[in-house]
Amino acid sequence: MSETPPGLLASVADLHEMELARAGGADIVDLKQPAFGALGAWSTEALTAAVMLWNAWGTQMPAHARPALSATAGDQPMVPALMRAAAERVATTGVPIVKLGLFASEHAGECVEALAPLAARTRLIGVMFADEGPDFGLIGTLGRAGFAGVMIDTADKKSGSLTEHLDPLTLSQFVSEARRHGLITGLAGSLRIDDIPGLIGVGADYLGFRGALCAGGRSGTLDPLRLGQVSARLRAPSDLPRP
Incomplete structure (x- = not known):
């Protein structure tokens, strides 16, 4: 179990929200279009413009203070060639971390294997979905294909939050299995600020948020006040797991 709080992944819908996320202390600024x-x-x-802005941050602030940059490749069908093409499109813009959804399919493993050549030169994150009965057996496949990490999210945002689908013990098993294969880990899926204390003890590297950061839900606008509240709660000493 980690003794440090997880990092904050903030999903943003435009360049203005990118700036707000950076100013609000996000550890990963995640480019995602919730609509x-x-x-x-x-x-x-838009990805190309975002990479330009992110590169500009590198000249304005110390390297350790600049958040990482990730982007999603869209809700793709589990067809290896289509997954590879979508990931390549994002990677070609210069985004250093590309997130790919691993939706429930008998072909998910083939899709992961098809992405191995790209994984050798770009950090790829596989995203599994808590509301689709995620197959933790895929974690080993991700590791062998050279992926950098794996997350659990929710596919249907109306189906409830991550914590309504998977309990802390199951999530801890997910994190342990991912670590065994050398993968960084993240948890997301309509997370609320009140979910944070219960998830910190799971030991994931990052917790991802969108709706909790916005006025009007995930399709609304990122609110610096809400972002600050989530960031403060993540870093609150009282929420750290006890020895």
């Missing part, structure tokens, strides 16, 4: 699904993707042009 287009669970892992809705930004356009190529």
